[in-house]
Amino acid sequence: MVIKSVNLEIVCGITSTIPITDKVEIAFAGKSNVGKSSLINALMNRKSYARTSSSPGKTQTINFYNINDLLYFVDLPGYGYAKVSVAVKEKWGKMIEKYLKKSQQLKIIFLLIDIRHEPSANDKNMYEWIVYHGFHPVIIATKYDKISRGQKDKHIKMIRNGLGADNSTKIMPFSALSKEGRDEIWELIDSLFED
Ligand code: GTP
Ligand code: MG
Numbered sequence: 001m002v003i004k005s006v007n008l009e010i011v012c013g014i015t016s017t018i019p020i021t022d023k024v025e026i027a028f029a030g031k032s033n034v035g036k037s038s039l040i041n042a043l044m045n046r047k048s049y050a051r052t053s054s055s056p057g058k059t060q061t062i063n064f065y066n067i068n069d070l071l072y073f074v075d076l077p078g079y080g081y082a083k084v085s086v087a088v089k090e091k092w093g094k095m096i097e098k099y100l101k102k103s104q105q106l107k108i109i110f111l112l113i114d115i116r117h118e119p120s121a122n123d124k125n126m127y128e129w130i131v132y133h134g135f136h137p138v139i140i141a142t143k144y145d146k147i148s149r150g151q152k153d154k155h156i157k158m159i160r161n162g163l164g165a166d167n168s169t170k171i172m173p174f175s176a177l178s179k180e181g182r183d184e185i186w187e188l189i190d191s192l193f194e195d
Pocket of ligand 2: 036037038051052075
């Protein structure tokens with residue numbers, strides 16, 4: 001898809017109602033700092049339209065990016081951010097769950113996992129939660145530039161086993177630095193719009 005326009009159109013805080021939209025929605029979930037906003041920027045061909053940060057907990061709202069007036073990228077707040085109180089974590093968890101339940105337009109959920117590490121208990125919970133809500137998430141193994149090529153298969157296997165995902169679950173390596181994996185991710189999104 002050629003990117004003609006991107007626009008941060010809807011920002012939902014803890015107390016906002018989840019909007020009902022009339023466009024395909026694609027959501028990005030994953031723990032804080034895993035690279036959700038960086039992936040969204042890479043897909044939009046923008047350097048820093050979605051705000052990123054080296055300290056976790058940057059995105060604290062649900063952000064809807066309108067792409068070409070055709071679809072939304074939905075940037076979800078990261079989970080597992082230690083500095084947030086238990087009460088706030090719970091509110092966010094509920095809001096993400098409400099979004100998963102309510103959205104009529106959600107076609108793909110990308111669940112981002114750092115390619116270097118074994119999935120955490122939170123990652124596993126998120127994966128199971130997504131599956132419980134009837135979605136088949138696509139796993140993006142982020143920060144691919146941080147491991148050597150030869151380690152790729154081993155790390156993908158570690159992620160698959162750690163999540164308890166079967167072989168039908170796609171796990172796609174991606175690097176926001178080298179942009180490796182970006183074309184494959186776009187192919188998947190584009191396939192939603194083929195007749
Ligand atoms: P929250 O909004 O806090 O949930 O984080 P996020 O998942 O949106 O992460 P973000 O995109 O802000 O990236 C977090 C940090 O990781 C930043 O310092 C990014 O530059 C870095 N980062 C993201 N993707 C990559 C990658 O593919 N490779 C490397 N080396 N660094 C990355
Ligand atoms: Mg973010």
